[in-house]
Amino acid sequence: MDRPGFLLDLITGADTDLDSVQQLADSAAVALAASAGVPVDAAATLTRAGNLPATAGSATLAYNVASSEDRYSDGPMAQAAASAAPVQVTGENSSQRWEPYRRRLVGAGYGTALAVPLALDPRSSCALVFLGPAGFEFTPELVGEATWFAAVASQSMKLAIEVRSVRSAGDNLKAVLESRTSIDVACGVIMAQNRCSYTEAFGKLAGVSRQRNLKVRSVAENVLKALPSGSPATRFEPPALA
Structure with a gap:
């Protein structure tokens, strides 16, 4: 990725929170795959006070893995959002804590997951999860790339939420x-x-x-x-x- 001047647009063509989350997941998958050198899927979940969570994935399997966290109340995305730090789960060497999630991860054909949080306002939370193939590992360098991407995405998502809030207020x-x-x-x-x-x-x-x-x-x-x-x-x- 070309870091200088990099800007992620989550507003154009996005009429709803789900639209912005979908653009975020698609862009995240493309961005990290370029650095990883292998296909990487991505998914994201946005939670705003008074609204149902919005989840989207760059692929159907990625969406299924991410949305399962909401159903089972487990997984690295929730942990990353709560701790404001990256969380990685591998298919082979995960702790017992992640065992149910790991089984779903491997069952979907993935070998590892890396969740990174987006910094939003206190009434909103969002996390990205990058999903790599079996045998793949997110190196410290890739974790750094994912964290940097999330920081850029945080600003873009904040702007998308603010623009949508202003539009809603105007309609009201x-x-x-x-x-x-x-x-x-x-x-x-x-x-x-x-x-x-x-x-x-x-x-x-x-x-x-x-x-x-x-x-x-x-x-x-x-x-x-x-x-x-x-x-x-x-x-x-x-x-x-x-």
């Missing part, structure tokens, strides 16, 4: 504004029809909402749809610059 704000606009316009219609105040008009919407077990916004939209001209379109435009 737009939904709130659209909801508020529908309610305000419906209240205006009711005020005109009943010669009442805004408070009284909103009270009527709220009353129907309770009676029909609907959201106030849904009741408001029904009022607008009943207009002869139909529901008016909601538009949000930036203010004109002087």
Whole structure:
């Protein structure tokens, strides 16, 4: 790998956390295989507060090995994320602690696994696992390469999470504004029809909402749809610059 200026993009074409994790696993496999000189598969798991874990692999077998950690609550990825240090499991000389994982590893056709953590915010954790063929060993140099790649990936994943959070916040704000606009316009219609105040008009919407077990916004939209001209379109435009 060309270290100077190396940048891992986990945003372009990635609409979800899973998309970013998939790009991470694919890129990791290609990057380390170039240094190892043999085919290396990779998988990654991202866990964020309030979300289900997102796991992806550069190959189906790699995905299966990584996702099994979540099912059995064992494996080097969880240990690497907890200790913030690389963890290696080999097919032959592993401690008893890794025996169940080792059997799954060998059963998938791999000989060794190297898990490295990504440094994210306190509410998120992510780990990569590199999976080598039988008889292969991750040398100290390769462990260093994997650790360096994880450090670069950490910054990329942080940015991907931040961008996605900003997009989500923007979508939520737009939904709130659209909801508020529908309610305000419906209240205006009711005020005109009943010669009442805004408070009284909103009270009527709220009353129907309770009676029909609907959201106030849904009741408001029904009022607008009943207009002869139909529901008016909601538009949000930036203010004109002087």
